[in-house]
Amino acid sequence: MDLELKGKVAIVTGGSKGIGKEIARQLAAEGASVAICARTEDTLRAAAKELAKETGSRVLPFVTDVSSTDSVDRMVEAVVESFGRLDILVNNAGQPGGKAAGPLATVTDEAMLSDLDTKFLGYLRCARAAAPHMVRHAWGRIVHVGGASARLPGTYSTGARNIAVVHLSRTLAEELGPSGITSNVVHPSITRTEYFANVLATRAKKEGRSAAEIEQEYARNHSLKRVVDPREVASVVVFLASARASAVTGQVVEAGGGATRAVLS
Secondary structure (H helix, E strand, O other): OOOOOOOOEEEEEOOOOHHHHHHHHHHHHOOOEEEEEEOOHHHHHHHHHHHHHHHOOOEEEEEOOOOOHHHHHHHHHHHHHHHOOOOEEEEOOOOOOOOOOOOHHHOOHHHHHHHHHHHHHHHHHHHHHHHHHHHHHOOEEEEEEOOHHHHOOOOHHHHHHHHHHHHHHHHHHHHHHHHOEEEEEEEOOOEOOHHHHHHHHHHHHHHOOOHHHHHHHHHOOOOOOOOEOHHHHHHHHHHHOOHHHOOOOOOEEEOOOOOOOOOOO
């Protein structure tokens, strides 16, 4: 299926590794030009060089701190100046696992506010800066990478920020829909990223068990009985970012292998 992404320009925040890097890879493989954004310059530049060489598409790095309005605004303007337009925004930047995990007595205001500032407000900042460029062409796609924690009790900040992202997305869908812009959320769960590999290694060392055994413990609660790969999450995001998803807006798609196992109407 041709996703009709050739000639489109996309921004992927948190695009230097993990799910974000895979999203950027698949967008570039479909013919889009991609701006990847993150805070660590060396990792970001290496990722951009790797993806450009692999896909043959134009992939450029933009050092960005999404917790800063000035940084986001400068990044979006630099992207438009470099590529000539902006069609797609993938909001993905955020601290994996969150900072305010609990228990309640240990949850600090600072940790909660930091997570909300980076992910929820960071997503809002990026959408606010990007939307006018999409409105100008009467076409746009905004996809927010949330998290299955929005549907599960557990950590404090990750659930709160991901619920807030869903509300933001639905509000953007209503406001921007008349201008041909869609807004949707994809909820991954535990995904086989670099972060997850570190979690497995840390637990394996601490508990004296193998990483494979611990991974299977995580997977046991998923409908698929396995941990999904970043490519699987990215494929859902890239479809929603495409022309083929023109009728889908204001929606939430879980791409976590059935992590919540909930019945949703």
